[in-house]
Amino acid sequence: MLKLLKYALYDILKSRFALIYTVFLALVAISIYQVSDDLSKVSLSLMNIMIMIVPLISAVFATTHFYNNLEFIELMLAQPVKRSQVFLSQLFAVIIMLSLSILIGFGLPMMLWGADSSLITLLAVGIILSAVFTGFAFLASVMTRDKAKAIGISLGLWIYFSLVYDGFVLYFIYSFADYPLEKATLALVMLNPVDLGRILMLMQLDISALMGYTGAFFQKFFSSSMGLLIAGGTLMVWMLFPNFFALRVFRKRDF
Amino acid sequence: MITVNSIFKKFGKLEVLKDFTLNFERGNSYAIMGPNGSGKTTLIKSILGMVLPDKGEILVKGLSIKGSNDYRKYLGYMPQIGRYPQNMKIGQLFSMMKDMRPEIKTYDLDLVEAYELDKIKDKSLGTLSGGTVQKVSAALAFLFNPEILILDEPTAGLDPIAVEILKSKIKNEREAGKLILVTSHILSDLEELTNHAIYIFEGEVFFNDSIESLKEITSEEKFSPAIAKLMQWSLKKKSTTKAMTYA
Numbered sequence: 001m002l003k004l005l006k007y008a009l010y011d012i013l014k015s016r017f018a019l020i021y022t023v024f025l026a027l028v029a030i031s032i033y034q035v036s037d038d039l040s041k042v043s044l045s046l047m048n049i050m051i052m053i054v055p056l057i058s059a060v061f062a063t064t065h066f067y068n069n070l071e072f073i074e075l076m077l078a079q080p081v082k083r084s085q086v087f088l089s090q091l092f093a094v095i096i097m098l099s100l101s102i103l104i105g106f107g108l109p110m111m112l113w114g115a116d117s118s119l120i121t122l123l124a125v126g127i128i129l130s131a132v133f134t135g136f137a138f139l140a141s142v143m144t145r146d147k148a149k150a151i152g153i154s155l156g157l158w159i160y161f162s163l164v165y166d167g168f169v170l171y172f173i174y175s176f177a178d179y180p181l182e183k184a185t186l187a188l189v190m191l192n193p194v195d196l197g198r199i200l201m202l203m204q205l206d207i208s209a210l211m212g213y214t215g216a217f218f219q220k221f222f223s224s225s226m227g228l229l230i231a232g233g234t235l236m237v238w239m240l241f242p243n244f245f246a247l248r249v250f251r252k253r254d255f
Numbered sequence: 256m257i258t259v260n261s262i263f264k265k266f267g268k269l270e271v272l273k274d275f276t277l278n279f280e281r282g283n284s285y286a287i288m289g290p291n292g293s294g295k296t297t298l299i300k301s302i303l304g305m306v307l308p309d310k311g312e313i314l315v316k317g318l319s320i321k322g323s324n325d326y327r328k329y330l331g332y333m334p335q336i337g338r339y340p341q342n343m344k345i346g347q348l349f350s351m352m353k354d355m356r357p358e359i360k361t362y363d364l365d366l367v368e369a370y371e372l373d374k375i376k377d378k379s380l381g382t383l384s385g386g387t388v389q390k391v392s393a394a395l396a397f398l399f400n401p402e403i404l405i406l407d408e409p410t411a412g413l414d415p416i417a418v419e420i421l422k423s424k425i426k427n428e429r430e431a432g433k434l435i436l437v438t439s440h441i442l443s444d445l446e447e448l449t450n451h452a453i454y455i456f457e458g459e460v461f462f463n464d465s466i467e468s469l470k471e472i473t474s475e476e477k478f479s480p481a482i483a484k485l486m487q488w489s490l491k492k493k494s495t496t497k498a499m500t501y502a
Binding site for chain 2: 003007011014015068069070071072074075076077078079080081082083252254255
């Protein structure tokens with residue numbers, strides 16, 4: 001397993017993409033730090049960019065990586081190694097590369113110009129979202145035989161979780177505005193890893209006061225240890241479940 | 256040494272292998288023939304565990320391969336089209352493959368030397384010509400001195416000198432008592448390399464016997480006309496079964 005991971009990582013870290021992605025993230029972070037001195041403004045801007053970019057890049061990159069490495073995967077499948085290890089080594093290599101890019105790209109400017117707890121949460125959420133969308137992308141890849149189709153499904157999931165879902169939630173809130181909706185909204189947030197990550201970060205900032213009664217309820221929920229445990233557990237489920245299903249499909253797939 | 260026991264495989268609606276049963280014995284060299292799409296590659300990939308049959312079992316050295324990966328250390332596989340990581344160099348590929356089988360310490364470097372792969376070990380696999388990739392595939396298949404060699408179209412794309420080197424290597428291994436499976440469309444190669452003919456037609460074994468008896472049955476003295484006759488028979492059989500289903 002470690003051997004396979006070593007070769008997979010070696011290949012992926014040498015690719016030009018890892019470098020470009022890291023430099024891009026660093027440029028985004030540096031430019032935002034240049035614009036504002038207020039750390040909470042910096043983390044809000046960074047969050048808005050990250051919450052869109054990181055899932056998108058993770059989904060597209062993981063899908064193309066899987067298909068580009070199909071040769072390597074096939075080569076390994078004819079060797080005396082376990083199928084699950086071949087899959088997990090590829091998966092971990094992608095997640096490690098994406099996480100390293102975030103850690104370096106966002107982390108270095110933070111070390112230079114300072115960071116607070118919200119920026120640390122930002123890094124954690126970025127890594128979690130990378131893992132979640134890598135899982136979706138691998139699931140789409142193992143279930144199709146066509147790269148274009150797999151990228152389409154990955155992009156569709158990204159659009160759904162980043163754009164469409166929020167539309168649904170807003171529509172829902174406006175339709176039932178006369179009823180108490182805190183718990184229902186909380187449940188809806190749990191059903192979307194992107195929203196959950198966003199709320200977790202927003203709660204670190206002091207702007208939740210602007211979000212009215214629901215904001216106060218969320219603040220109370222996410223600052224309690226029980227609430228954090230539930231939120232963390234839900235994100236864990238979001239990370240594990242697509243990856244687990246992808247692994248199951250991979251073990252039964254024909255090459 | 257390898258037993259394929261009534262395996263079935265469907266890709267979508269297409270039945271590629273139907274109740275497929277075969278036995279491969281040590282010391283023999285088998286020619287696996289059949290028209291395009293008859294199921295040759297699916298059979299080979301099933302033995303390698305890359306394609307999982309819907310039903311039936313495959314035994315290698317008496318043990319079922321289902322859920323097992325250890326048996327693959329007995330196999331040397333040369334794919335029809337070798338596909339390797341594009342960024343990797345030839346030398347790295349070889350050291351990685353050696354790393355995958357750490358228990359094997361002695362390597363069979365005959366083909367590496369004959370094809371002078373050492374001289375180009377710093378070339379990336381993405382930049383190689385089709386023939387050089389085939390040379391790499393061949394050298395990898397023989398590298399660990401495996402007991403079973405599975406060669407899918409081994410001579411396709413190689414230049415005449417490289418073909419002769421590979422053929423003499425295969426013959427040596429055959430004399431050393433290894434089990435060799437070869438698929439090819441080049442009948443002269445098969446006649447030279449194998450002693451047992453298997454003809455697959457539409458996912459079923461149409462013929463399975465030694466090459467001598469193939470010549471006897473078809474009453475031909477040469478290998479290629481014998482195979483041609485076999486192909487005609489298989490097509491005739493297809494048209495008669497069709498006629499019966501229409502009736």
